[in-house]
Amino acid sequence: MPHSFDQEQPGFESAVLGLRHGDFSRLAPLFRAPVGGRAPIIAWVDQGRFASDPVSLNEALACACFIGQTDAAEYLLAHGANLVAGAGTGLNGFHWAANRGQLDTVRALIRHGMPLEIPNSYGGTVLGGTVWAAIHEPRANHLAIIEALLQAGARVEAAEYPSGDAAVDALLRRYGATAVDPRSDA
Numbered sequence: 612m613p614h615s616f617d618q619e620q621p622g623f624e625s626a627v628l629g630l631r632h633g634d635f636s637r638l639a640p641l642f643r644a645p646v647g648g649r650a651p652i653i654a655w656v657d658q659g660r661f662a663s664d665p666v667s668l669n670e671a672l673a674c675a676c677f678i679g680q681t682d683a684a685e686y687l688l689a690h691g692a693n694l695v696a697g698a699g700t701g702l703n704g705f706h707w708a709a710n711r712g713q714l715d716t717v718r719a720l721i722r723h724g725m726p727l728e729i730p731n732s733y734g735g736t737v738l739g740g741t742v743w744a745a746i747h748e749p750r751a752n753h754l755a756i757i758e759a760l761l762q763a764g765a766r767v768e769a770a771e772y773p774s775g776d777a778a779v780d781a782l783l784r785r786y787g788a789t790a791v792d793p794r795s796d797a
Contacts, residue, residue: 621638621641623655623660626638626641626651626652626655627664627667630667630670630671630674630699631666631667631670631699633670633699633700635673635674635677635678635700635707636677636678638674638678639678639680642674642675642678642680642683643680650680650683652671652675652683652687653683653686656668656671656686656687656690661691665691665692665693665696666696666699668687668690668691668692669692669693669694669696669697670697670699671687671692671697672684672687672688672692672693672694672697672704673694673697673698673699673700673702673703673704673707674704675687675704675716676694676704676705676707676708676711676713676716676720677704677707677708677711677713678711678713679708679711679713679715679716680716681713681715681716681719684704684708684716684719684720685719685723688723694720694723694725695725695726695729698731698732701731701732701733702731702732702740703729703731704720705717705720705725705726705729705737706731706737706740708720709737709738709740709741709744709756709760710740710741710744710748711750712744712750712751712752712753712756713752714752714755714756714759717756717759717760718759721759721760721763727760727763727764727765727766728765728766728769735769736765736766736769737760737765738757738760738761738765738766738767738769738770739769739770739771741753741756741757741760741770742757742770742771742772742774742779742783743771745757745774745776745779746774746775746776746779753779754778754779754782757770757779757782757783758782761782761783761786767783767786767787767788768788770783770788772784772788772789772790773790
């Protein structure tokens with residue numbers, strides 16, 4: 612069960628509990644800067660509040676990716692967050708950004724050289740997870756994200772093909788996907 616906290620303004624300790632429990636949607640306000648100010652999560656990084664808690668810093672990065680706060684994600688990366696390590700929910704930030712249809716965040720992570728083939732807790736790569744999400748939890752940017760991942764060098768074999776979606780399958784075919792003959796021993 613998700614940890615509950617004051618929706619208005621969770622404090623640092625409550626936010627850390629929320630990060631560790633994957634309460635990413637509820638934590639979204641902490642990643643937005645008020646007019647003329649800094650987002651609370653950024654202020655806490657600047658104050659050194661995460662210095663002795665890299666696990667929570669990494670989960671903050673996963674949260675920023677989940678909610679599509681690209682600027683915050685890049686700030687956290689620049690201040691020591693490790694995208695690959697922030698996977699307390701079973702998916703790291705790259706997986707979450709792609710799953711949730713956060714195209715700008717995915718593009719930024721690709722620019723940062725994030726590994727394309729790192730598995731999530733289900734054994735899928737970012738591409739494989741995005742194809743799954745495009746079929747089961749479709750979002751407007753999934754096709755563009757699949758293409759961005761393929762252009763960046765993601766292995767097309769990591770995606771289930773055929774997927775059952777004509778647009779996804781056409782895109783995967785453009786990058787070399789081929790169906791495996793179920794009668795073969797392969």
